[in-house]
Amino acid sequence: MKIKGKRILVTGGAGFIGSHLVDALSKENHIVVLDNFTSGKRENLTQHFNNPGIEIIESDIRDKDLLKKITKNIDVVYNLAVQCLRVSIKDPEINHEVNATGTLNLCMASLENNVKLFVYISSSEVYGTAKKVPMSENHPLEPITVYGASKLAGELYVLSYHRIYGLDSMVVRPFNTYGPREHFEGAYGEVIPKFVLRVLNNMPPIIFGDGTQTRDFTYVSDAVRGIIMASECDEMIGQVVNIARGREVSINTLAEIIIEGLGKKSPKPLYEKKRPGDVMRHYADITRAERLFDFNPEVDIKEGIGFYIDWFNSQDYDISELLKQDVVFNW
Numbered sequence: 001m002k003i004k005g006k007r008i009l010v011t012g013g014a015g016f017i018g019s020h021l022v023d024a025l026s027k028e029n030h031i032v033v034l035d036n037f038t039s040g041k042r043e044n045l046t047q048h049f050n051n052p053g054i055e056i057i058e059s060d061i062r063d064k065d066l067l068k069k070i071t072k073n074i075d076v077v078y079n080l081a082v083q084c085l086r087v088s089i090k091d092p093e094i095n096h097e098v099n100a101t102g103t104l105n106l107c108m109a110s111l112e113n114n115v116k117l118f119v120y121i122s123s124s125e126v127y128g129t130a131k132k133v134p135m136s137e138n139h140p141l142e143p144i145t146v147y148g149a150s151k152l153a154g155e156l157y158v159l160s161y162h163r164i165y166g167l168d169s170m171v172v173r174p175f176n177t178y179g180p181r182e183h184f185e186g187a188y189g190e191v192i193p194k195f196v197l198r199v200l201n202n203m204p205p206i207i208f209g210d211g212t213q214t215r216d217f218t219y220v221s222d223a224v225r226g227i228i229m230a231s232e233c234d235e236m237i238g239q240v241v242n243i244a245r246g247r248e249v250s251i252n253t254l255a256e257i258i259i260e261g262l263g264k265k266s267p268k269p270l271y272e273k274k275r276p277g278d279v280m281r282h283y284a285d286i287t288r289a290e291r292l293f294d295f296n297p298e299v300d301i302k303e304g305i306g307f308y309i310d311w312f313n314s315q316d317y318d319i320s321e322l323l324k325q326d327v328v329f330n331w
Helices: 016-025 042-048 065-068 085-090 094-110 146-165 191-200 220-231 251-261 287-293 302-316 321-324
Strands: 007-011 030-035 054-058 077-079 118-122 167-174 206-208 240-243 270-271
Touching: 007 016, 016 030, 016 042, 016 220, 042 054, 065 094, 077 094, 077 220, 085 094, 085 146, 094 118, 094 146, 118 146, 146 167, 167 220, 191 251, 191 302, 191 321, 206 251, 220 240, 220 287, 240 287, 251 287, 251 302
Parallel strands: 007 030, 007 077, 030 054, 077 118, 118 167, 167 240, 206 270
Antiparallel strands: none
């Protein structure tokens, strides 16, 4: 099904990936954004405030009555509403409520209102640490954190609604997406923005553990393009697919790339205790995405870091003030 001229609901649409997805879909579709703005930001959607084709609703995916109301006349649902990994360490209950129960609520509402397609945006955290690489969609699912477990529960609800009730649905598993609008503050702060902010303030990036852990960093434009391509692929109904760069980068190497990209010779990274539940290796096999819908990532890690740094510098941030929002042990 081509995603053009459709009425689309994007939950978590003011978040990092969600807002970029709204940008990409807004040119040819009517979009309803649902976000409670706990982690999503209104400024991520300012470009759409005067767009009559974009409706922004401030509410929560746990509100079943609201979901039944707003899914009426919706063709496609992209579910990105989420509580993040680090929140799950301190508050596992809200992670379960949003990521798992919230997804079940949305499945029920979507079925009741005859939504044509349900796209669940999951996470590479459902795999846990790699047992073999590259990690295909058939890799064992052994999440380490409640976050990963809750995202996996959401996957199982979505796919069971397809098998039992005939709700056309699919699961997309992005790997470590980064780029403009990514969080740097508080519990939501991610590694690349945090490294950039600290190095710009002439402070060492802080690495938890020994830095040999790897991630498959994927630039946000590639991730969003992959999500849309998957959703337009009829063979993806009832299936799961990885969306990633298909390369692994150690956190040590990441720090070196950022320091070099910012033109800094120092400071060298500071090493702290390992974060609870930190996976040691993620490296995606993207063969299925290549085969089913000809997905090929375009942005490598050095280029993507350069894009992010350029964007960050264009925002005219007061970096010393931003640094005050950084929480080192944000779990």
